[in-house]
Amino acid sequence: xxxxxxxxxxxxxxxxxxxxxxxxxxxxxxxxxxxxxxxxxxxxxxxxxxxxxxxxxxxxxxxxxxxxxxxxxxxxxxxxxxxxxxxxxxxxxxxxxxxxxxxxxxxxxxxxxxxxxxxxxxxxxxxxxxxxxxxxxxxxxxxxxxxxxxxxxxxxxxxxxxxxxxxxxxxxxxxxxxxxxxxxxxxxxxxxxxxxxxxxxxxxxxxxxxxxxxxxxxxxxxxxxxxxxxxxxxxxxxxxxxxxxxxxxxxxxxxxxxxxxxxxxxxxxxxxxxxxxxxxxxxxxxxxxxxxxxxxxxxxxxxxxxxxxxxxxxxxxxxxxxxxxxxxxxxxxxxxxxxxxxxxxxxxxxxxxxxxxxxxxxxxxxxxxxxxxxxxxxxxxxxxxxxxxxxxxxxxxxxxxxxxxxxxxxxxxxxxxxxxxxxxxxxxxxxx
Amino acid sequence: xxxxxxxxxxxxxxxxxxxxxxxxxxxxxxxxxxxxxxxxxxxxxxxxxxxxxxxxxxxxxxxxxxxxxxxxxxxxxxxxxxxxxxxxxxxxxxxxxxxxxxxxxxxxxxxxxxxxxxxxxxxxxxxxxxxxxxxxxxxxxxxxxxxxxxxxxxxxxxxxxxxxxxxxxxxxxxxxxxxxxxxxxxxxxxxxxxxxxxxxxxxxxxxxxxxxxxxxxxxxxxxxxxxxxxxxxxxxxxxxxxxxxxxxxxxxxxxxxxxxxxxxxxxxxxxxxxxxxxxxxxxxxxxxxxxxxxxxxxxxxxxxxxxxxxxxxxxxxxxxxxxxxxxxxxxxxxxxxxxxxxxxxxxxxxxxxxxxxxxxxxxxxxxxxxxxxxxxxxxxxxxxxxxxxxxxxxxxxxxxxxxxxxxxxxxxxxxxxxxxxxxxxxxxxxxx
Numbered sequence: 001x002x003x004x005x006x007x008x009x010x011x012x013x014x015x016x017x018x019x020x021x022x023x024x025x026x027x028x029x030x031x032x033x034x035x036x037x038x039x040x041x042x043x044x045x046x047x048x049x050x051x052x053x054x055x056x057x058x059x060x061x062x063x064x065x066x067x068x069x070x071x072x073x074x075x076x077x078x079x080x081x082x083x084x085x086x087x088x089x090x091x092x093x094x095x096x097x098x099x100x101x102x103x104x105x106x107x108x109x110x111x112x113x114x115x116x117x118x119x120x121x122x123x124x125x126x127x128x129x130x131x132x133x134x135x136x137x138x139x140x141x142x143x144x145x146x147x148x149x150x151x152x153x154x155x156x157x158x159x160x161x162x163x164x165x166x167x168x169x170x171x172x173x174x175x176x177x178x179x180x181x182x183x184x185x186x187x188x189x190x191x192x193x194x195x196x197x198x199x200x201x202x203x204x205x206x207x208x209x210x211x212x213x214x215x216x217x218x219x220x221x222x223x224x225x226x227x228x229x230x231x232x233x234x235x236x237x238x239x240x241x242x243x244x245x246x247x248x249x250x251x252x253x254x255x256x257x258x259x260x261x262x263x264x265x266x267x268x269x270x271x272x273x274x275x276x277x278x279x280x281x282x283x284x285x286x287x288x289x290x291x292x293x294x295x296x297x298x299x300x301x302x303x304x305x306x307x308x309x310x311x312x313x314x315x316x317x318x319x320x321x322x323x324x325x326x327x328x329x330x331x332x333x334x335x336x337x338x339x340x341x342x343x344x345x346x347x348x349x350x351x352x353x354x355x356x357x358x359x360x361x362x363x364x365x366x367x368x369x370x371x372x373x374x375x376x377x378x379x380x381x382x383x384x385x386x387x388x389x390x391x392x393x394x395x396x397x398x399x400x401x402x403x404x405x406x407x408x409x410x411x412x413x414x415x416x417x418x419x420x421x422x423x424x425x426x427x428x429x430x431x432x
Numbered sequence: 433x434x435x436x437x438x439x440x441x442x443x444x445x446x447x448x449x450x451x452x453x454x455x456x457x458x459x460x461x462x463x464x465x466x467x468x469x470x471x472x473x474x475x476x477x478x479x480x481x482x483x484x485x486x487x488x489x490x491x492x493x494x495x496x497x498x499x500x501x502x503x504x505x506x507x508x509x510x511x512x513x514x515x516x517x518x519x520x521x522x523x524x525x526x527x528x529x530x531x532x533x534x535x536x537x538x539x540x541x542x543x544x545x546x547x548x549x550x551x552x553x554x555x556x557x558x559x560x561x562x563x564x565x566x567x568x569x570x571x572x573x574x575x576x577x578x579x580x581x582x583x584x585x586x587x588x589x590x591x592x593x594x595x596x597x598x599x600x601x602x603x604x605x606x607x608x609x610x611x612x613x614x615x616x617x618x619x620x621x622x623x624x625x626x627x628x629x630x631x632x633x634x635x636x637x638x639x640x641x642x643x644x645x646x647x648x649x650x651x652x653x654x655x656x657x658x659x660x661x662x663x664x665x666x667x668x669x670x671x672x673x674x675x676x677x678x679x680x681x682x683x684x685x686x687x688x689x690x691x692x693x694x695x696x697x698x699x700x701x702x703x704x705x706x707x708x709x710x711x712x713x714x715x716x717x718x719x720x721x722x723x724x725x726x727x728x729x730x731x732x733x734x735x736x737x738x739x740x741x742x743x744x745x746x747x748x749x750x751x752x753x754x755x756x757x758x759x760x761x762x763x764x765x766x767x768x769x770x771x772x773x774x775x776x777x778x779x780x781x782x783x784x785x786x787x788x789x790x791x792x793x794x795x796x797x798x799x800x801x802x803x804x805x806x807x808x809x810x811x812x813x814x815x816x817x818x819x820x821x822x823x824x825x826x827x828x829x830x831x832x833x834x835x836x837x838x839x840x841x842x843x844x845x846x847x848x849x850x851x852x853x854x855x856x857x858x859x860x861x862x863x864x
Contacts, residue, residue: 028659029659029661030472030473030476031476031485031486031487031488031489032477032480032485032486032670033472033473033475033476033477033478033480033486034473034476034477034631034659034661034668034670036468036469036470036473037468037469037472037473038468040462040465040469041462041465041466041468041469042465043465044462044463044465044466045464046465048465054463054465055463056463056492057462057463057490057491058489058490058491059489059490060488061487089643090649090660091653092657092658092659131643131648132640172838172839208564211522211563212561217522221523225460226524227460227461227466227524228522229466229467236466238461293753295735298736298739299735299736299738299740299748300727300732300733300734300735300737300739300753301732301739302732303731303732303735303736303753304732304733304735304736304844305732306731307730307731307733307753307755307805307844308731308840308841308844310806310807310808310840311808312731313756317755317756317758318752318753318755318756318759319752319755320750320751320753321732321735321739321750321751321752321753323739323744323745323750324745324750326749327749327793330792360762361759373739374742375742376743408742409740412736412739412740
């Protein structure tokens, strides 16, 4: 965490740690675990990109006293405080009251905000319900952050050396305000040191094998802080330069990346936030190639992953979710005898599926998966977590066996990533 | 939040608030937003179910001083503290050191734990790497929580009236320890008042329309706290009884649920944690019926959603991801002229797709989606967010138009939920 050092909480020292942000996400539903806190993750990324990394983050109940207590502590240590949630029209939304009371600001009905709320309802051909009138009540002296996607304005308050933003918890409204207002404001008004970091995406290799291949990380640790982020689709490596000097930091990153690529380069498919499907999509689009997928154990996930990418209709021709054996035969032309002889989960069948998908769809590549996602359906020879994946083109079909053991959903993710990685390696070889 | 009242933070009063838990999730990657904090959500649900609801939750850096500062504050107010993350073998894992130092416990190599770690590697046919030896080092005086799914033991420490659990951040290891050790321990050793609550799942109706239909929530608010949790697939209503008395609480819940069902009953498809796909799966399995799906705009998501359910092969026969117009014609028999005349996104085409899917797959029901997920591809008559969904059986085909405007992924989710809800209503009518 750079030069900043920890300080016990609760002391009322006003010595402000420069350039760090604190996130306060408001909502009982977050404490109860009814929703996952995607907002905190988004704000973590967005604030780091705006040059003010998040050092503290907490979740607080829909309760005026609790919100104020957390806000008070945040103002003692952070330069930027972002509260999100609790600005809606329902009675459990108390963030606006908590903030106004805390800063001793009077709440008043603002005619300009009322007009906007009414206009928004008018656009959808509805008259404004009385409950939404409250959305135009705003703390006097605070700046309103426009919300083109909803009725709740954000609140912008400057307090000493600290700036406070309170924004809605609805993700796209929050993201809109962050991108169009808060991030530009921070970049312009806060003297910040950008964090120099780099992300390497890997597939097909586990965390412990990476550590082993790297031979420990002491020799990398000289240059960067290296974080391992494992997930069912692979391990993400996050490198943060140690130097505060921009040029030196870039050099540190390059040095560390070189050391890592020497050892595990063949497993790194991207830098930055790209997914494997996005990398593949770009290659296919550049080369004007098309794919079709035949899925058994992944049950549509491979198709879903590709079709999440805008413009995927340019390369994704069709998908077959051939869950039953009959559908494998009817749609892909997999011979019944092949399934009877080797079982649906076999190298022979996955090869026939990939080739069949390609032929039937008349695409350049055919992808296929067949396996046992669990929790039931395993046998001693083919336990839950066993799958075969294959990729066919005009010349050949390559196949690979996967053996994992997570939950059903994680197994599906792992199988899907395996067939993507097989295609990726094929595409890479074709370049070479 | 019941009887408990807020208390400003940082005062060192030792007055303990009974029966509340605090979650501390450890990891720079969480602050940076590189991963979403699913662990906090899981713990929120699991601790509430174990009778100790979470009242405070924070994320802390991989930094000994910061972890200790948050732990110190937690011990002042919570009865149960759960730390998760930072117990792995890599150098950024410092939670064990932070906790041992905080409680003044010596770290020692435990022969029994070392044996377990070695045995685990042996099971996978590998010798233990030297780095994993550290996993057997444990604070003297603390209890070790067994970890059948990994090498890091959990730490269980009693401190005055408070109990502290430190467990790994790998989700399935954390969940395993929670279910097999911590939850049973809490249920047995903590005198707790269970939270009496109920969740109602809705689809096909927005938050503001629910509020309007309910005519405000004041009359419901007498009995329960009502929380609205909107998501792209629908609004979840979470009811928490106000009374601490178990029988009275149950009566309050029933009263409130009755009031809500009177007004919006037709939009409620489940109570509890069930998804719409799970509800449909149960009905189909009970009636011995089968489905096939034909997806354009949802691109495999409907198939993926159904095949996430264990045992889905009993009712899910096959899926067609007919992204191209050619595939709609070839696989589903949609006449080319129909697509030319009405466009791929039209009532005519979605009806032909649903009927075609059913006929080709010889299933009882055929589901279909076609639309514009965005961000591109919209026209003035058919803007991004427009979709048609349909369900066919032997007697008839029903179709419905959807008009939404979120991100591409959220639009896909909304479209998928729409066709599921259409099937659900059909299945309900057939009962009646």
